[in-house]
Amino acid sequence: MRKYVPVALLVLTAYIVFSGSVSPYDVVLGSLVAAGVSLITSKYVVRDASKAVSLRRFLHLVKYAFYYLTIAEFRAHRMVIGIILSKAMVVNPAIVRVPYRARNEYTIVACANSITNTPGTVVVDIDQEKSQYYVHWIYATGLDRETAYREILEEFEKRLAKVFE
Amino acid sequence: MSVVELVLAFVVLPILSTSYILYLLVAYRGPTISDRVLAADVFFYSVSLLFGVASILIRSPIMSACTIVLVLWAYALDIYVAKYLERGEMGD
Amino acid sequence: MSTSFLENFLITLTLYNILATAGISLYGIVTRPSVTKKIISLTILGDTFNVLAIFIGFRVFSVPPVLLDLDGSVEKLTTFATSAVDPLPQALVLTAIVIGLAVNLFLIFLALQMYRLYGTLDSRRIRELRG
Amino acid sequence: MIDEIARYVGLALLVAGSVINLIGAVGLSRFKNFYLRLHAATVSTIGGTFYPLLGLVIVSLATPELGELRFFMGGSLLVAAFILLLLAPAGSHALARATHRAKISRPEPVIVDYLAEDRGD
Amino acid sequence: MHSVSAAPALLVAVAFSLPLIYLKVRSVKFFHGVSLVTTVSVFLLTLHVQHYIISRETPIVYRMGGWPPPLGIVYEVDALSALLATYTALVIVFIVAYSYWYLGEDPGTPYYYSLLLGAEAGLLGIYYTGDVFNLFVMLEVLGITCYGLVAYYRSSREAVEASFKYAFFGAIAGLLYFVAAVTTYASFGNLTMGFVAAHTRPLLRHSYQYFYQFIDVFTWGNITGAVAVIVALSLWTFTFKAGVFPNHFWLPDAHPAAPTPISAVLSGLVVNAGAYASIRFLYTIFGVYDPLSQFYHLSPYFSVVLSFIGAASAVFAPIMMLIQRDVKRLIAYSTIMHLGLVFTGFSLGTALGVKASLYHILTHAAGKALLFMSAGVAVEASKTRRITDLKAVGRLNPLVGASVAISCFSLVGLPPLGGFFSKFALYQAFIEAGRFELTAVLLISSGLALLGYFKIIQPILFGFPPSDLNTSKLRELSLWTSLLPLLLLLIVLNPITVEVLLNEAAESAVLAGKYISQAVESYISYIREVQLSPGG
Amino acid sequence: MRKYLVLASIVLTTAVVAYVTTYLGALGPLGLDTRYLAKLFLANTYNPAHRELTAMSPEAVTSxxxxxxxxxxxxxTVVFYMxxxxxxxxxxxxxxxNVRRGSGLSLIVKVVxxxxxxxxxxxxxSIAAHGHLTPGGGFQAGAALAVVSVLLAVVYSAHSFVELGVNLSRAVAxxxxxxxxxxxxxxTPIVISALTGTQAxxxxxxxxxxxxxxFPAHVQSQLISGTLIWFNLAEFLAVSxxxxxxxxxxxxxxxxxxEWVGKEDEH
Amino acid sequence: MDFSLVLLALFSAVGLTFTYLAVVEKDLVKAVIFSAIQSTAYVAILYLLRAPDIVLVYLPVAVGLYPAALLFLIGKTEKVEEE
Structure with missing residues (x-):
């Protein structure tokens, strides 16, 4: 039963926010749609029902989003904009291996998206057997796994583990 | 015209137009298909910004519903081309 | 209300651009050998005509044809009627886009079937093979 | 008063975002290969589109003249921004992976390409 | 007067439900039955409309959704459109009966009937509609169903290629007509045929001053410049649909490649839509042959252009007929010839000319449908379309033999048959208009066509009867019920029976006064009831 | 040679159309004002005072x-259906x-x-259900939902339709x-009018x-614009x-x- | 002076350029991408012409569905147009 809740909430929120109104018509129709969609898609979307509904995880997510959207993005943008606007455009690109420890696919994907969304690093490929990303790094400061992990992923994974793991 | 509209019309729109032209230049020049798709993709996302700005300038907020559809299909275009490059056939 | 020279110039320029686009896509339809390219040109031609149709219903300094105030007072309706763009071409184009989509999708299915039977999508080769 | 401040915050985000968008466009045309361009593209999508969209959300919510419709505009733009944040990285990743696998663009200049090594080519 | 609106909508509703039923009901016979019942009831509806028009002597204006003309779409039915619609519905009933014989247990039957009913809806909509843009939509409904039906034999190379060619150029033609419709709105300010017609006739203002004070607001641009664009583009589309000279290239490929009943529909009925729309546009809407119209001075040019394209197709097609080896292709070429004659008929601009054209449309539709269907029997029996390899089915089944002979004689124009009278009417019209070169064209094309038709008659009637033919299939009831009525129709179509209908139709085409006043009246009566100054 | 002939004729046609549309003003004065009929539509799209002339929907295009x-x-819709x-x-x-399972794209794309x-x-x-109030409608919503069908086929594989339980016959149904x-x-109007003997x-x-x-225009003060909402929802279902x-x-x-093309005998 | 007129001219010029590129391009995938860019320019034009309904229809159709269907077609058939 619990596994239906997160999808239904997601759909209902999307519906209400997109419609921008809380009239009875929208609430009723939105709830119907939410119920229907969660019935169909929950078994694909939600893997572990016990972790599905938790206020603590949600608060961690908000905290992470705040950190990510302000500090992490600002740092990364400053670096890449500096490279673009510099005359010589000195770059030091490399495709490095970045190991991850997460087991949950949502953590893996959230980490990958966080890495890609910060300018300067792009996840080119993912190897689930060896548990590592291949990240194209515009200004590589070190090529071994540990440096790459520390510089690129550690901060994100530490915070995201609290949300999804 | 309010300050918001003045700034939008005389600062934001010219800057955006310049970057559109640069994106399209890359889309035209880019040596490989991936470069072109990347430029087209960024162009699509930036046009979604134009949608928001224009709907404030036209003073009709309801037009902004189009933004989301553009974002969706820009992503879909990425995916098609990625799939095409990776597999050659799309349905597999 | 009359338009200034610059406005007139820009409107005419847009119109000519649209007509030239139609001309180029027509050229593509007639001269390009590949069936796929012909279909691409055909979709562009349809798009161009649709934009042209919307363009004739346009007016400067206008709002979309959606009423925002639902109190139904006469003044607001009059303001709306004298400040919104023409909704009828939009309705016509809506119909035309769907029809164009249907026809083009069917053309794509036919082209696929043609490739299965002829082994090529080059219109010159197909003509030779058919005899 | 709150409205006024919020509107200027939103406007600042918009202007800064459009400038970043332009910088991203410059980067896109200045970088020499596809993998480097990916980073400029990220600058354009996140800094140049996502943040201005948030700014637009703030501006529209802080404009009481729009009436009830400001929630519609703000809401639809917010959903669009959220979806952009979700989709843009997946799109660039898919494109990068496909490009690397199809080998249509070498990631030169590069100091090391572990992916190519591990895939054995 | 719901029959007008309900006829196409009923067809569409049945077409919608056929694939749904197919999921539950797998019996193919059921679909034949449903289609037959539907087409018969649609024929009764159109007959009702026809009766109503003849008894009232004025066009019907059916307001869709209750909206008055320029706001909504109207179906405006006059004697011309009612006649063609009724006739179409009648012929399709026989074609559905023939399909029962032809398709048998083919598992694709539900799709086939879905498309066929859609095509009939498109044809009826084209005839009934009173709106320029609605005509575009109905042309596309007709178009897409025909493309689908031509590609019905999906494993045949030529069918798919012909369908692609037809669909591709059909799409371009549709786009051009769309531009014409949009230009109509841009310059005339509305899309109702009656209103546009009213605008082109400033001379009517003296007699109908009361009307014109209401509709004058609906003008906008420079209509002289616009009409050039509209007529050029729409005439291109209509000649494409009718398959006459410059735009005939798709027809000899598409018509033979389709299943035989569909060849009958395409050659007998679908091409008429192009001719009808040309008549409607040139006569009723823009009035290029109407002295009251402001475009009357263009009539000599139109006369020359239309009679040229008509004469060119009437002379070129029978020559092509002589060198064909494929029987269905030969018949398809003869369609081009007959439509050419139809176009020459109404290029004259006289009531007699229009009447002769309509008459020829009627006799040609019946004759061509019958010829395709009966020659199709021979093709089915011989499993080939080569004329020289056809088997003498006519000697095993007298009905088939008689059908082939009589339809060919009617198409050539031999005396007691319908074709003779329609060709004679054309001859009279040419003489009356003093166009002797066209009479020469008529005679030459008939003479050449006679040779062409004889190529079909000879093997089917006078060849040796093969021994290995499955005769039981030749004696099925559905074959008789489809061929016999058309055979009788060809004999019955003589001036005594159809003179009144044709006169009414031709008169209503040439004199657009009633058509205009009905449309305008429908707007005025509505607005007056609402007690509202328009636009308030 | 043929290419240049085509090019010349197209240039000529385009020039003629440009001349007719701008100098002769065949399209009317562009950008200035709208036609009378447009004003009639706009003034009556939502006009509770004149129920005989209104569609009771603030969205002029949908009405x-x-x-x-x-x-x-x-x-x-019939054209699309056909x-x-x-x-x-x-x-x-x-x-x-018998579609076999494909591997699809990478995990990140799949999860997203x-x-x-x-x-x-x-x-x-939301687009379909507000079609009569804000821009949108049945076809628009169906087209927005089409992204699901495209992405299922592209990101996963053709087999994903089978897994989801959307087979051809269900989709057709x-x-x-x-x-x-x-x-x-x-x-409905015709049937009811035939049963009650009134005009519709x-x-x-x-x-x-x-x-x-x-048809009812409101339900509990919520504007549903009579038939429009039903058409929009039904069209949404059909199109998607x-x-x-x-x-x-x-x-x-x-x-x-x-496997199955080319097996049947040619006609 | 309506701000949209300048952008209209700009985007119609973009549409013209990319139509030309799509027509002359030999690589069909590139032609599809060019036609998608041209469609986006038209989407912007339609938006500036105050036609949000049309944008909502045209955008999925021209930017999304045509390229998808055409890439399906190209993937199963020929990749390059021969001169």
Whole structure:
């Protein structure tokens, strides 16, 4: 039963926010749609029902989003904009291996998206057997796994583990 | 015209137009298909910004519903081309 | 209300651009050998005509044809009627886009079937093979 | 008063975002290969589109003249921004992976390409 | 007067439900039955409309959704459109009966009937509609169903290629007509045929001053410049649909490649839509042959252009007929010839000319449908379309033999048959208009066509009867019920029976006064009831 | 040579059309004002004072599309329907069950798409259900939902349709259900008028001067604009499953398709 | 002076350029991408012409569905147009 809740909430929120109104018509129709969609898609979307509904995880997510959207993005943008606007455009690109420890696919994907969304690093490929990303790094400061992990992923994974793991 | 509209019309729109032209230049020049798709993709996302700005300038907020559809299909275009490059056939 | 020279110039320029686009896509339809390219040109031609149709219903300094105030007072309706763009071409184009989509999708299915039977999508080769 | 401040915050985000968008466009045309361009593209999508969209959300919510419709505009733009944040990285990743696998663009200049090594080519 | 609106909508509703039923009901016979019942009831509806028009002597204006003309779409039915619609519905009933014989247990039957009913809806909509843009939509409904039906034999190379060619150029033609419709709105300010017609006739203002004070607001641009664009583009589309000279290239490929009943529909009925729309546009809407119209001075040019394209197709097609080896292709070429004659008929601009054209449309539709269907029997029996390899089915089944002979004689124009009278009417019209070169064209094309038709008659009637033919299939009831009525129709179509209908139709085409006043009246009566100054 | 001939004729035609449209003013004065009929539509799209002349929907385009010129849209739907039927006729006899499982794209794209689909459905339903109030409507929503069918075929594989339980016959059934709902709304006025002996028209929405038949415009003070909402929802259903059918057919592998093409004898 | 007129001219010029590129391009995938860019320019034009309904229809159709269907077609058939 619990596994239906997160999808239904997601759909209902999307519906209400997109419609921008809380009239009875929208609430009723939105709830119907939410119920229907969660019935169909929950078994694909939600893997572990016990972790599905938790206020603590949600608060961690908000905290992470705040950190990510302000500090992490600002740092990364400053670096890449500096490279673009510099005359010589000195770059030091490399495709490095970045190991991850997460087991949950949502953590893996959230980490990958966080890495890609910060300018300067792009996840080119993912190897689930060896548990590592291949990240194209515009200004590589070190090529071994540990440096790459520390510089690129550690901060994100530490915070995201609290949300999804 | 309010300050918001003045700034939008005389600062934001010219800057955006310049970057559109640069994106399209890359889309035209880019040596490989991936470069072109990347430029087209960024162009699509930036046009979604134009949608928001224009709907404030036209003073009709309801037009902004189009933004989301553009974002969706820009992503879909990425995916098609990625799939095409990776597999050659799309349905597999 | 009359338009200034610059406005007139820009409107005419847009119109000519649209007509030239139609001309180029027509050229593509007639001269390009590949069936796929012909279909691409055909979709562009349809798009161009649709934009042209919307363009004739346009007016400067206008709002979309959606009423925002639902109190139904006469003044607001009059303001709306004298400040919104023409909704009828939009309705016509809506119909035309769907029809164009249907026809083009069917053309794509036919082209696929043609490739299965002829082994090529080059219109010159197909003509030779058919005899 | 709150409205006024919020509107200027939103406007600042918009202007800064459009400038970043332009910088991203410059980067896109200045970088020499596809993998480097990916980073400029990220600058354009996140800094140049996502943040201005948030700014637009703030501006529209802080404009009481729009009436009830400001929630519609703000809401639809917010959903669009959220979806952009979700989709843009997946799109660039898919494109990068496909490009690397199809080998249509070498990631030169590069100091090391572990992916190519591990895939054995 | 719901029959007008309900006829196409009923067809569409049945077409919608056929694939749904197919999921539950797998019996193919059921679909034949449903289609037959539907087409018969649609024929009764159109007959009702026809009766109503003849008894009232004025066009019907059916307001869709209750909206008055320029706001909504109207179906405006006059004697011309009612006649063609009724006739179409009648012929399709026989074609559905023939399909029962032809398709048998083919598992694709539900799709086939879905498309066929859609095509009939498109044809009826084209005839009934009173709106320029609605005509575009109905042309596309007709178009897409025909493309689908031509590609019905999906494993045949030529069918798919012909369908692609037809669909591709059909799409371009549709786009051009769309531009014409949009230009109509841009310059005339509305899309109702009656209103546009009213605008082109400033001379009517003296007699109908009361009307014109209401509709004058609906003008906008420079209509002289616009009409050039509209007529050029729409005439291109209509000649494409009718398959006459410059735009005939798709027809000899598409018509033979389709299943035989569909060849009958395409050659007998679908091409008429192009001719009808040309008549409607040139006569009723823009009035290029109407002295009251402001475009009357263009009539000599139109006369020359239309009679040229008509004469060119009437002379070129029978020559092509002589060198064909494929029987269905030969018949398809003869369609081009007959439509050419139809176009020459109404290029004259006289009531007699229009009447002769309509008459020829009627006799040609019946004759061509019958010829395709009966020659199709021979093709089915011989499993080939080569004329020289056809088997003498006519000697095993007298009905088939008689059908082939009589339809060919009617198409050539031999005396007691319908074709003779329609060709004679054309001859009279040419003489009356003093166009002797066209009479020469008529005679030459008939003479050449006679040779062409004889190529079909000879093997089917006078060849040796093969021994290995499955005769039981030749004696099925559905074959008789489809061929016999058309055979009788060809004999019955003589001036005594159809003179009144044709006169009414031709008169209503040439004199657009009633058509205009009905449309305008429908707007005025509505607005007056609402007690509202328009636009308030 | 032929190329230049084509080019010259196209340039000539374009020039003539440009001349006619600008100097002769065939399109009317561009950009200045709208036509009288447009003002009539705009003034009456939501006008509770004149129930005989209004569509009671603030969205002028939707009210034209489904009420004023509803028959156009009905037959436009027919064109779309017929195109898919024609495509199905080309693919008749194909069974969708022996599609083998494909591997699809990388995990990141799969998970993101999985999250996108519920949000996308919510957005599409919102577009359809507010079609009579804000820009949008049945076809728009169906087209927005088409992204689901495309992404399922592209990101996962053709086999994902089978896993989701959307096989061809179910898609056809749901689409036909939507279309029959449209037909039902279209025929309701005529049937009721025939039963009660009053006057009503095909596709009628509200009272007219000569007809008292009317669909309800409001439910509990929520504007639903009579038939418009039903048409929008039914069209949404029909169009979105239409796209499902199209992309299910297109995503079939060629080996599967070639098994049955060419087996039947030619006619 | 309506701000949209300048952008209209700009985007119609973009549409013209990319139509030309799509027509002359030999690589069909590139032609599809060019036509998608041209469609986006038209989407912007339609938006500036105050036609949000049309944008909502045209955008999925021209930017999304045509390229998808065409890439399906190209993937199963020929990749390059021969001169």
């Amino acid at each position: 034209i599309v489904w009420d004023f010129r509803g028959i156009d849209t009905l037959y436009e 195109a898919i039927i024609a495509a199905l006729a080309i693919y008749r006899g194909v069974s969708y069950s 798409t999985k999250l996108l689909i519920p949000i996308n459905i919510a957005v599409a339903v 749901l689409r036909s259900a939507g279309l029959l709902a449209i037909a039902l709304v279209v025929f 028209y095909l596709m009628q929405n509200y009272v007219k001067v000569d007809s008292a038949f009317s 499953f239409g796209f499902f059918i199209i992309f299910m057919l297109l995503s079939l592998r060629e080996e599967v398709v070639r």
